[in-house]
Amino acid sequence: MVCDMHTRSLRIRLAWLGAGGLIATMVALAPITSSAQSATANPNGWGYGYNVQLWHYDSVARSNVIGDVTQAGFNWITQQLEWQEVEVEPGNYDFTQLDNIIGDASTAGLKIMLSFSHAPVFYRTDTSGLMPGDPTTYGNFMQAVAARYAGKVQAYELWNEENLDREAGTGNVDPSTYLPLLEAGSTGVKSSDPNALVLLGAPSPTTSNVPGVSIDDVSYLQQLYAINGGEAAGYFDVVSAHPSGFSNPPDCTPATPQCSLSGAWNTDDSFFAFTRVGEYHDVMVQNGDVAKQIWFTEFGYCSNPTPPPGYEYCKYITDDQQALFLYQAYNMARQVPYVGAMFAWNLNFQLSVPQFDEKWGFGIVHSDYGGRPAYFRLLGMPKP
Numbered sequence: 001m002v003c004d005m006h007t008r009s010l011r012i013r014l015a016w017l018g019a020g021g022l023i024a025t026m027v028a029l030a031p032i033t034s035s036a037q038s039a040t041a042n043p044n045g046w047g048y049g050y051n052v053q054l055w056h057y058d059s060v061a062r063s064n065v066i067g068d069v070t071q072a073g074f075n076w077i078t079q080q081l082e083w084q085e086v087e088v089e090p091g092n093y094d095f096t097q098l099d100n101i102i103g104d105a106s107t108a109g110l111k112i113m114l115s116f117s118h119a120p121v122f123y124r125t126d127t128s129g130l131m132p133g134d135p136t137t138y139g140n141f142m143q144a145v146a147a148r149y150a151g152k153v154q155a156y157e158l159w160n161e162e163n164l165d166r167e168a169g170t171g172n173v174d175p176s177t178y179l180p181l182l183e184a185g186s187t188g189v190k191s192s193d194p195n196a197l198v199l200l201g202a203p204s205p206t207t208s209n210v211p212g213v214s215i216d217d218v219s220y221l222q223q224l225y226a227i228n229g230g231e232a233a234g235y236f237d238v239v240s241a242h243p244s245g246f247s248n249p250p251d252c253t254p255a256t257p258q259c260s261l262s263g264a265w266n267t268d269d270s271f272f273a274f275t276r277v278g279e280y281h282d283v284m285v286q287n288g289d290v291a292k293q294i295w296f297t298e299f300g301y302c303s304n305p306t307p308p309p310g311y312e313y314c315k316y317i318t319d320d321q322q323a324l325f326l327y328q329a330y331n332m333a334r335q336v337p338y339v340g341a342m343f344a345w346n347l348n349f350q351l352s353v354p355q356f357d358e359k360w361g362f363g364i365v366h367s368d369y370g371g372r373p374a375y376f377r378l379l380g381m382p383k384p
Helices: 059-071 096-107 136-148 175-192 217-229 231-235 273-286 312-316 319-334 373-379
Strands: 047-051 076-082 087-089 111-117 155-158 197-200 238-241 293-299 339-344
Touching (some): 047 293, 059 096, 076 096, 076 339, 096 111, 111 136, 136 155, 136 175, 175 217, 175 231, 217 231, 217 273, 238 273, 273 293, 273 319, 319 339, 319 373
Parallel strands (some): 047 076, 076 111, 111 155, 155 197, 197 238
């Protein structure tokens, strides 16, 4: 989730964690109205998801975090990973951590999405950036992962925010470099598990067009669809989006910029999450791809009184406002016919990063497993 210079990199190695679990109390909230029919039925039901961090957590910590998910009544988790953390040598896979995560989450009845990016160094070339020089290596990797977890992992998001150099590599930001990666990854997944959903890697919301560095996310989608007469559409089931709330309540639009709590981060459509996702849908309609859903695979509000540079808007969102806006956003998303899921960014990253890390402010569970107001608000939210 990025606007211009913002990015969310998951390149962290975590200490083994274990602590007491979160004990929550139910909060009584007003019911929401039923949503309109989705554009395409989600075979796994409407998705209430959390972005979680479970990599290198011990069994107690995994149990605590997964318990927080199920206690809240959510039915999905997603874990973002670096490809190089699993394929440690060409064709040599270390599935230890994934086996633990997927085994525990599956036992708890959760649906799982995985997202892999950042090619191992041994697959990169001088011109491939963070992607592999040979896209078939990604296809082989995804085939191996999907074969191992067939029936246990329900969805795969193929890459992360590839319209930014921090995720694609300097000089490698171009839909023409992503398309072969998408095709290889999708083919690999479907060959091993035809029932798994393949999600287009979500671009990051940004208006910045700097050659080789960043491309406006709507433009990126338009350019991707334009290649070879829309060839990309045959290689994904769902479009992913990573919109951010910034300092704007979820019902804010470019027509009401005065609603920004900070008085800024309100000068472009990319600052307004539902507006931006609507523009994604417009691109899909223009390209005859209207039957597919869009999933908010990352969406959140940052509340942090001492945020890092670039995230100053976090100071203007209180914990209670974070809770209210997330609750409102889920209600709104349920009413959008083409939206099939929303994954809150994030559940538990405060367990893994310090307060000066940008991921900290989006977390809704503290480092001591105590819930912020947003956790309890979402716990009490009806989930039809």
